[in-house]
Amino acid sequence: MTKQINRQWRLQRRPVGVAKESDFEWHEDGVPAPGPGQILVRNQYLSVDPISRAWMWQEETYLPPQPLGSVMRGVTLGIVEKSNHPKFAVGATVIGEFGWQDYAITDGASDFLMPLPSSAENSPTLHLGLLGHVGMTAYFGLLDIGKPKAGETLVVSSAAGAVGSLVGQIGKLYGCRVIGIAGSDAKCSWIKDHLGFDAAINYKVESVFKRLRQYCPRGIDVYFDNVGGTTLEDVLNLLNQHARIVVCGMVSLYNDVGGTLMFPAGPNNLLNLMTKRAKMEGFVCLDYRDRAAEAMETLTAWHDAGKIHYRLTVVEGLRNAPLALGKAFDGSSTGKLVVKMS
Amino acid sequence: MTKQINRQWRLQRRPVGVAKESDFEWHEDGVPAPGPGQILVRNQYLSVDPISRAWMWQEETYLPPQPLGSVMRGVTLGIVEKSNHPKFAVGATVIGEFGWQDYAITDGASDFLMPLPSSAENSPTLHLGLLGHVGMTAYFGLLDIGKPKAGETLVVSSAAGAVGSLVGQIGKLYGCRVIGIAGSDAKCSWIKDHLGFDAAINYKVESVFKRLRQYCPRGIDVYFDNVGGTTLEDVLNLLNQHARIVVCGMVSLYNDVGGTLMFPAGPNNLLNLMTKRAKMEGFVCLDYRDRAAEAMETLTAWHDAGKIHYRLTVVEGLRNAPLALGKAFDGSSTGKLVVKMS
Numbered sequence: 001m002t003k004q005i006n007r008q009w010r011l012q013r014r015p016v017g018v019a020k021e022s023d024f025e026w027h028e029d030g031v032p033a034p035g036p037g038q039i040l041v042r043n044q045y046l047s048v049d050p051i052s053r054a055w056m057w058q059e060e061t062y063l064p065p066q067p068l069g070s071v072m073r074g075v076t077l078g079i080v081e082k083s084n085h086p087k088f089a090v091g092a093t094v095i096g097e098f099g100w101q102d103y104a105i106t107d108g109a110s111d112f113l114m115p116l117p118s119s120a121e122n123s124p125t126l127h128l129g130l131l132g133h134v135g136m137t138a139y140f141g142l143l144d145i146g147k148p149k150a151g152e153t154l155v156v157s158s159a160a161g162a163v164g165s166l167v168g169q170i171g172k173l174y175g176c177r178v179i180g181i182a183g184s185d186a187k188c189s190w191i192k193d194h195l196g197f198d199a200a201i202n203y204k205v206e207s208v209f210k211r212l213r214q215y216c217p218r219g220i221d222v223y224f225d226n227v228g229g230t231t232l233e234d235v236l237n238l239l240n241q242h243a244r245i246v247v248c249g250m251v252s253l254y255n256d257v258g259g260t261l262m263f264p265a266g267p268n269n270l271l272n273l274m275t276k277r278a279k280m281e282g283f284v285c286l287d288y289r290d291r292a293a294e295a296m297e298t299l300t301a302w303h304d305a306g307k308i309h310y311r312l313t314v315v316e317g318l319r320n321a322p323l324a325l326g327k328a329f330d331g332s333s334t335g336k337l338v339v340k341m342s
Numbered sequence: 343m344t345k346q347i348n349r350q351w352r353l354q355r356r357p358v359g360v361a362k363e364s365d366f367e368w369h370e371d372g373v374p375a376p377g378p379g380q381i382l383v384r385n386q387y388l389s390v391d392p393i394s395r396a397w398m399w400q401e402e403t404y405l406p407p408q409p410l411g412s413v414m415r416g417v418t419l420g421i422v423e424k425s426n427h428p429k430f431a432v433g434a435t436v437i438g439e440f441g442w443q444d445y446a447i448t449d450g451a452s453d454f455l456m457p458l459p460s461s462a463e464n465s466p467t468l469h470l471g472l473l474g475h476v477g478m479t480a481y482f483g484l485l486d487i488g489k490p491k492a493g494e495t496l497v498v499s500s501a502a503g504a505v506g507s508l509v510g511q512i513g514k515l516y517g518c519r520v521i522g523i524a525g526s527d528a529k530c531s532w533i534k535d536h537l538g539f540d541a542a543i544n545y546k547v548e549s550v551f552k553r554l555r556q557y558c559p560r561g562i563d564v565y566f567d568n569v570g571g572t573t574l575e576d577v578l579n580l581l582n583q584h585a586r587i588v589v590c591g592m593v594s595l596y597n598d599v600g601g602t603l604m605f606p607a608g609p610n611n612l613l614n615l616m617t618k619r620a621k622m623e624g625f626v627c628l629d630y631r632d633r634a635a636e637a638m639e640t641l642t643a644w645h646d647a648g649k650i651h652y653r654l655t656v657v658e659g660l661r662n663a664p665l666a667l668g669k670a671f672d673g674s675s676t677g678k679l680v681v682k683m684s
Binding site for chain 2: 054060061062228232247248249250253263264265266267268269270271272273274275276277278279280281282283284287
């Protein structure tokens with residue numbers, strides 16, 4: 001029997017611009033044994049999320065900065081291989097922030113360890129693509145912060161991404177007119193023709209402002225913002241009274257940082273928040289952990305009824321995780337981006 | 343008996359930069375007679391508010407653009423001289439948006455005509471300086487949008503202005519630590535030594551960010567923003583979790599417009615709204631008209647008990663109204679800026 005190896009990507013230096021493979025260090029180690037109260041998880045899938053890039057800043061986000069030299073942070077889905085924990089049996093499927101590595105030891109104290117139902121064994125990606133942190137982000141961000149009402153107009157950016165595609169579908173279930181902004185004709189076609197968005201804007205070839213004005217003849221009531229930047233400025237110019245902007249993320253900024261925060265300037269029309277009595281509010285899905293069951297049950301019911309769909313972009317092999325992170329920014333992934341461990 | 347004259351300032355052209363007297367046209371006309379259901383008001387005091395400058399844009403704010411050639415819009419306090427309206431007796435004191443002129447005809451349909459208590463006769467400026475739209479703006483903006491809690495840190499910009507000075511005092515009554523930002527040592531001294539602010543920052547000679555960091559060791563929970571610009575960016579970098587930014591106005595921008603909106607870029611750190619789960623929300627005091635009595639009663643009680651104070655900067659003569667508007671931006675006024683009609 002060959003010795004088991006735990007392969008890891010550790011953060012070697014803080015990237016300037018898009019993260020490169022050389023910003024990480026490949027590390028191979030033995031597989032540790034779980035201590036009392038701990039389990040050993042073998043990761044099957046690694047979720048690659050744009051926000052990972054922000055964790056690499058030396059500045060704090062909603063989490064402390066990823067320490068240099070430590071295993072890169074990331075949500076994974078895995079199987080319990082060994083257990084000294086009464087709640088987690090060997091063979092159970094779990095999800096948590098176990099990092100860019102094959103194996104993780106955890107007692108659940110600091111990495112958001114959560115058990116998954118036994119059905120997860122047959123559809124593991126469902127929990128990364130639709131029901132896990134992606135689902136919670138879309139569900140609570142849209143419903144708790146955006147508060148969409150039937151007949152209102154909802155605009156979503158990164159609309160062919162994991163969160164955005166789900167936000168738009170939930171918006172449709174709530175009776176909204178939904179406009180998605182995405183980065184290719186194929187993505188626009190997917191959200192419009194398959195997911196039921198009312199209109200889609202390819203921001204790489206169309207004027208977002210002109211198209212928004214055309215597709216939102218009654219103005220914008222809710223904007224679910226995943227990108228920030230000029231799109232936010234365009235939306236601010238079309239807000240209805242009492243509009244809500246959900247600040248989920250600002251992907252357009254995450255690579256604009258090298259060492260210290262060097263963001264480009266923001267929108268010049270925030271005064272519209274006053275004239276339109278509008279609000280802009282941020283949230284972090286981690287804050288909704290005690291309501292996770294609500295999101296999971298509702299999303300599962302919608303999914304089982306064929307009312308919501310998701311798509312995966314799968315990158316094979318932990319070795320390619322840095323490459324996968326690049327795909328979160330170069331437009332080459334649709335839906336949930338995951339790395340399938342080999 | 344000489345013929346009565348109604349002197350008016352009409353908007354002649356849309357100003358570029360600070361409004362100059364030549365942007366207005368001086369007009370003298372006869373005094374009209376009220377028709378059925380109308381009253382004739384003789385204006386005693388004209389309120390000069392920074393937002394007036396934004397009304398001159400060709401772009402809509404929360405009100406339609408001030409039409410060229412029409413009497414400049416403005417809140418005034420006056421006496422009913424003639425009345426064909428059952429609710430308004432001759433001699434009564436009223437407040438409303440009666441414009442930069444000696445006399446106005448109104449039936450109250452479109453200019454927010456409101457009666458004032460008979461006590462107003464003896465203290466007319468109290469209603470412009472503390473109890474009218476200024477009071478409503480401070481009271482509802484801070485309490486309804488900012489929702490300050492005892493022990494929280496409240497930052498106010500334009501803190502020696504009519505609204506800002508009141509916001510800070512209400513914040514103290516609610517048990518907040520209150521930091522004011524103003525434009526001179528005299529203003530800082532007034533809000534700190536006379537109004538009870540915990541600290542004051544003279545933004546013209548001090549680093550706002552460094553001082554905020556020093557004076558807000560536990561971070562910022564509520565920011566009442568009257569100015570926008572770099573101060574907003576500084577505050578965004580010091581927000582606490584679940585902080586609230588009240589977007590009342592952005593005085594720093596009002597003169598940066600000539601013909602089309604040409605605002606400077608906004609803060610580069612709006613992502614902090616996400617990482618801090620914070621919100622930024624605008625409001626317009628007009629929306630609270632049906633709750634005006636609540637604000638007026640509470641503010642009157644506080645004022646009568648000596649708990650809140652106000653200050654006026656009085657410019658003499660309608661002729662000097664354009665000059666007075668300039669004082670709303672050049673730092674030479676403290677508290678409520680009014681024109682006393684001659």
